[in-house]
Amino acid sequence: MPTAENRILAINPGSTSTKIGVFDDEHNIFERVIRHDLEDIGGYEKIMDQYQFRKQIILDALDFEGINVSKLTAVCARGGLLRPLEGGTYRVNEAMLADLKTGYNGEHASNLGGLIAYEIASSLHIPAFITDPVVVDELAPLARLSGLPGVERKSIFHALNHKAIARKAAAAKEKSYGEANIIVVHLGGGITVGAHHHGRVIDVNNGLSGEGPYTPERAGTVPAGDLIEMAVSDEYTKDELMKMLTTKGGFMGYLGTNDGRLIADRIKKGDQEARYIFEGMVYQTAKEVGAMGVVLSGDVDAIAVTGGLAHDDLFISMLKDRVSWIADVLVYPGENELRALTEGALRVMRKEETAKIYAV
């Protein structure tokens, strides 16, 4: 076999997992999903406090697998809550590191991606990149309106996987991404439902704090008046309230775990409460799909469902029952983010693209 020109380490820190992969050019030589339960990460006050823990498990996994990191030529990560930007591959620079550390647009595990990639890469004198971070912003002007002057809707979603899956779904419908209208439903620790109109995500729920369906650990849309009452009650700090919305809602809040597999087991054993909460998540997700169908004026080529919970047959059959009248439902369980990150880095390493510069 010819020797690879590039060896890329791809890092994807999610809210419930850390995923890593090593690729010799396009060829995957190692992939690992490390799932995190409350015992692992529940004790950390801030996402940044998880930095050493997440970095070390990555280095340990590589070491255990006997991967020689000195052979790496670049590191590419899913990056974080930066300022809104256009899609593409960005070289990690000082301005980006500063915004990731402070969490310019909020706290999420993907903030750790660029930071860890940078530390590993700099010790090896190789470049660190992020590709299609969660703040890729292609919202149409109408989608920016919130209804309250001074509050603008934000584009915060699983941009990397949305784009990769929308391309696949368009191909399945024998169209290019630029020709197709696809609704992508990503079922991760966060759930985002986006309207892809001719290659642009013109509307999508903010997957982090306070929009869309509830999720394995997020609250999604919460009645605003009740939330204000809680906020001014003097019972909670701002950090506590943000944590309630981002890590203590949804499955976690109602059922005490963010692990969809445990909930699936409980349902199989006849737990009616678990089934009710599970169905509530499907119901809210389906409502969001309906909303995006309206955004696309009913002209929808396919609904593409992806992410960890897309492995769950009950979730998929309940969702299909509610939305398949809108368009064909295509299911792509899991995600292809490690490969998508690698391909982003390879395009730059091969000089097919120039790395974009993150500027503030």
Ligand SMILES: Nc1ncnc2c1ncn2[C@@H]1O[C@H](COP(=O)(O)OP(=O)(O)O)[C@@H](O)[C@H]1O
């Ligand atoms: N095979 C599976 N069956 C059911 N649920 C799953 C499966 N794999 C993952 N999940 C659940 O899907 C949810 C999101 O997982 P994942 O997409 O890996 O999240 P993230 O990347 O945000 O950490 C979690 O609740 C996880 O437990």
Ligand SMILES: CCCC(=O)OP(=O)(O)O
């Ligand atoms: C912040 C939007 C992306 C997101 O929710 O990712 P996870 O599902 O990995 O938490």
